[in-house]
Amino acid sequence: EAIIWQYSYDDFAYLLMWIIENSFYQPTKDMDEDDALEAKDLVSKIKRREEFPTAYLEAYEGYFMEDSVKKKARVFVIGYYKNAYENELRKFAEEQLHAELYGFPFRWEDYDAFKVNIDKAYQKWTEVVE
Numbered sequence: 001e002a003i004i005w006q007y008s009y010d011d012f013a014y015l016l017m018w019i020i021e022n023s024f025y026q027p028t029k030d031m032d033e034d035d036a037l038e039a040k041d042l043v044s045k046i047k048r049r050e051e052f053p054t055a056y057l058e059a060y061e062g063y064f065m066e067d068s069v070k071k072k073a074r075v076f077v078i079g080y081y082k083n084a085y086e087n088e089l090r091k092f093a094e095e096q097l098h099a100e101l102y103g104f105p106f107r108w109e110d111y112d113a114f115k116v117n118i119d120k121a122y123q124k125w126t127e128v129v130e
Contacts, residue, residue: 009054013106017053018118024073028065052106076125088117
């Protein structure tokens with residue numbers, strides 16, 4: 001069952017890892033203090049690569065709220081996710097992993113290869129916004 005969930009989360013895991021890696025994550029406002037501390041602890045483990053980003057999604061039943069992204073990057077993350085992310089990830093999966101979307105689990109080396117796409121999109125977005 002855990003493997004099935006890892007495969008089903010692969011469409012968002014790369015972007016979630018990028019959010020965490022770039023310190024754009026924040027606990028949602030509706031989390032109580034204990035939940036926020038647990039979330040921060042899990043995010044710290046993910047950032048240190050002791051856990052996969054899918055662990056966050058598993059812990060929160062697949063939910064990731066928009067207000068979990070700091071305002072500095074929230075508009076970018078929402079727009080990128082809705083407009084370009086899935087197509088870029090699908091192309092990456094087909095060309096680099098020889099797999100279909102939802103056909104591969106999260107791996108660090110794949111994330112490291114893909115995150116350059118997110119970095120480029122974010123850089124372009126910051127140039128337009130500033």
